[in-house]
Amino acid sequence: MRLERRAHRPLALVLLAPVIAVGAALAISGILIALAGAPVFEAYRQILIGAFGSRLAITETLTRTTPLILTGLAAAVAFRARLWNIGAEGQFFVGAIAVAAFGAGFASHWPAWALIPSLLVAGAIAGMLLLLVPLMLRLRFGVDEVVTTLLLNFVAVLFVSMMIEGPLRDPLAFGWPQSVPVPEEGELPRLVERSRLHVGLLIAVVIGFVIHLAQSRTVFGLKSKAVGLNPKAAVFAGVPLATTLVGVACLSGGLAGLAGAIEVMGVKGYVTTDLSPGYGYAGIIVAMLANLHPVGVIAAALFAAAMFVGADGMSRAIGIPSYIADVTVALSLLTMLVALFFTQYRIRR
Amino acid sequence: MIELIEIFGTAGLWAAVLRIATPLIFGTLGALLCERAGVLNLGIEGIMTFGAMIGWLAVFNGADLWTGILVAALSGAMFGLLHAIMTVPLGLSQHVTGLGITLFAASLSYFIFRLTVPLAATPPTITPFQPLDIPFLSDLPFIGAALANQTAPTYLAIATAGLLAYILFRTPLGLAIRMTGENPHAAEAQGVNPVAVRIGCIMAGSALMAVGGAFLTLSAFNSFFPTMVQGRGWVCIALVVFASWRPGRALLGALLFALFDAYQLRLQTVVGRAIPYQLFLMVPYVLSILALVVMARRARVPQALMQPFRRGER
Numbered sequence: 001m002r003l004e005r006r007a008h009r010p011l012a013l014v015l016l017a018p019v020i021a022v023g024a025a026l027a028i029s030g031i032l033i034a035l036a037g038a039p040v041f042e043a044y045r046q047i048l049i050g051a052f053g054s055r056l057a058i059t060e061t062l063t064r065t066t067p068l069i070l071t072g073l074a075a076a077v078a079f080r081a082r083l084w085n086i087g088a089e090g091q092f093f094v095g096a097i098a099v100a101a102f103g104a105g106f107a108s109h110w111p112a113w114a115l116i117p118s119l120l121v122a123g124a125i126a127g128m129l130l131l132l133v134p135l136m137l138r139l140r141f142g143v144d145e146v147v148t149t150l151l152l153n154f155v156a157v158l159f160v161s162m163m164i165e166g167p168l169r170d171p172l173a174f175g176w177p178q179s180v181p182v183p184e185e186g187e188l189p190r191l192v193e194r195s196r197l198h199v200g201l202l203i204a205v206v207i208g209f210v211i212h213l214a215q216s217r218t219v220f221g222l223k224s225k226a227v228g229l230n231p232k233a234a235v236f237a238g239v240p241l242a243t244t245l246v247g248v249a250c251l252s253g254g255l256a257g258l259a260g261a262i263e264v265m266g267v268k269g270y271v272t273t274d275l276s277p278g279y280g281y282a283g284i285i286v287a288m289l290a291n292l293h294p295v296g297v298i299a300a301a302l303f304a305a306a307m308f309v310g311a312d313g314m315s316r317a318i319g320i321p322s323y324i325a326d327v328t329v330a331l332s333l334l335t336m337l338v339a340l341f342f343t344q345y346r347i348r349r
Numbered sequence: 350m351i352e353l354i355e356i357f358g359t360a361g362l363w364a365a366v367l368r369i370a371t372p373l374i375f376g377t378l379g380a381l382l383c384e385r386a387g388v389l390n391l392g393i394e395g396i397m398t399f400g401a402m403i404g405w406l407a408v409f410n411g412a413d414l415w416t417g418i419l420v421a422a423l424s425g426a427m428f429g430l431l432h433a434i435m436t437v438p439l440g441l442s443q444h445v446t447g448l449g450i451t452l453f454a455a456s457l458s459y460f461i462f463r464l465t466v467p468l469a470a471t472p473p474t475i476t477p478f479q480p481l482d483i484p485f486l487s488d489l490p491f492i493g494a495a496l497a498n499q500t501a502p503t504y505l506a507i508a509t510a511g512l513l514a515y516i517l518f519r520t521p522l523g524l525a526i527r528m529t530g531e532n533p534h535a536a537e538a539q540g541v542n543p544v545a546v547r548i549g550c551i552m553a554g555s556a557l558m559a560v561g562g563a564f565l566t567l568s569a570f571n572s573f574f575p576t577m578v579q580g581r582g583w584v585c586i587a588l589v590v591f592a593s594w595r596p597g598r599a600l601l602g603a604l605l606f607a608l609f610d611a612y613q614l615r616l617q618t619v620v621g622r623a624i625p626y627q628l629f630l631m632v633p634y635v636l637s638i639l640a641l642v643v644m645a646r647r648a649r650v651p652q653a654l655m656q657p658f659r660r661g662e663r
Binding site (some may be wrong): 003036148152153165284288326327329330336 | 435446456457459460463464580583625641
């Protein structure tokens with residue numbers, strides 16, 4: 001038995017890969033649920049009910065989808081150019097704290113039409129700046145950005161913690177470490193009444209399609225792809241490596257920062273250190289499940305969000321820890337890698 | 350000002366250095382072994398978390414402490430095998446596979462822990478490793494107090510560094526490992542099987558990482574809680590670069606790093622609330638980044654690091 005490279009990558013197989021990957025991940029998690037002594041199909045039925053079973057469930061799932069689309073896009077655009085931005089978690093947090101700082105600071109009395117866009121931009125710029133640091137270290141000193149972006153995640157969360165216990169502390173929060181609230185004019189309008197779903201979802205979806213167009217129709221899209229496929233060849237063909245990577249980093253970090261900003265302005269209203277249950281890391285999985293396709297990211301984010309929200313409901317119903325959702329989603333990254341491999345290779349005797 | 354220097358005179362500081370360094374030594378040696386064979390193992394953070402959880406759980410359920418360490422090592426080797434299958438025969442992206450293993454191993458740890466240990470206000474505890482009283486060591490001036498009275502796994506960590514250095518640079522096996530990391534095609538021409546070497550190294554390296562995690566729950570603390578690894582795995586990855594892929598320097602790097610960490614912990618109590626404590630907590634991560642910046646250009650990277658080996662393909 002040996003592996004042989006396929007002459008063509010069958011399109012049907014590429015499109016099927018995420019379906020097979022998710023199916024395999026669900027099957028392996030099913031074994032874990034069975035080992036835990038719970039009925040497998042009932043557990044998955046409960047997850048489905050928890051994610052889509054009611055109006056509240058659907059709006060909660062979509063609310064959770066929003067940050068995952070943006071962090072997923074952040075990872076997808078970076079990975080496409082082989083910029084290993086694993087720092088979306090940190091960029092998410094600095095984006096969030098920038099909103100709190102800007103909103104409480106000199107912009108606090110601005111009307112909504114001026115405040116909302118400037119807060120979104122502030123969050124995006126904060127995320128951008130945080131990613132430019134490791135990129136500069138890579139371009140200037142040749143430091144691998146994987147480890148530096150990972151390490152900066154911890155620095156960013158500590159920085160946020162310092163801010164919400166220091167200068168940005170909410171004095172009315174009874175001693176809880178949380179930031180001053182975003183002014184009311186800065187809150188994102190609801191999409192559905194009596195739910196937490198806000199216009200952030202529309203923003204995220206539109207950005208997904210815009211990035212798809214930008215990647216397939218613009219020079220920047222082509223350059224960032226070329227840099228990812230073969231940096232040496234790209235440079236030889238006249239693509240400026242550093243400038244292209246800076247552009248990609250601004251986009252990627254900006255998206256992750258925007259995710260944090262939107263989460264604060266749309267859902268929570270203030271910043272705490274548990275604002276993100278790992279949206280930055282989950283974004284990597286979302287991007288890989290989508291095979292780095294921006295529109296695919298939207299679907300993959302919906303899957304991950306449905307797992308997370310559904311597992312909470314399932315956990316209340318049959319007592320299996322909701323961590324099973326994290327296990328399934330992480331597994332789907334590994335199974336997706338294998339599935340993608342078999343779109344390129346086949347087994348020959 | 351005098352107080353800041355006086356901290357160095359306390360034996361407590363130096364004892365803490367070895368204690369803080371131990372998980373880093375295990376983790377760094379594990380990552381180093383993988384990278385010497387040409388594979389970057391970013392599964393480290395999750396594997397350390399799983400080792401911490403499963404080692405603790407074994408002891409909590411009645412196993413003795415060394416069995417706990419062994420269980421952790423075996424679990425690490427299993428995650429290593431998974432990583433190896435994906436990155437060696439299949440040649441998948443080592444970055445993404447490693448991150449996937451980290452996310453999978455960490456979430457699986459939390460799942461198993463929550464399933465077997467119900468939520469309680471105070472986390473359940475075990476009796477951890479006790480400090481050994483080694484007669485001759487404690488008589489040494491100055492360093493004696495620090496070197497003696499450590500728990501057994503700390504001595505094991507130091508011995509492992511020596512053993513790994515010996516294996517890598519003094520045995521045929523070590524030569525095969527280093528050749529595989531530098532040029533797997535040349536290694537194959539010499540009759541070495543690069544695939545087998547890489548799989549073996551990733552499994553052994555991952556076992557060391559898991560033991561480093563188990564030290565946290567079986568010696569440094571006595572209970573398990575999520576996020577307790579706190580980026581130590583990523584610090585280890587940075588330390589491997591800092592150590593230029595040499596076990597002796599990895600030991601030194603981990604000790605130096607732990608010295609800074611132990612010092613900042615004591616500095617916090619001296620400085621008090623004048624400086625936000627978060628700034629001190631940032632120190633380990635910022636130091637790791639600085640270590641990477643300083644060493645990135647100077648370090649001699651194994652030439653085939655992160656390059657998948659496929660027979661007949663170059």
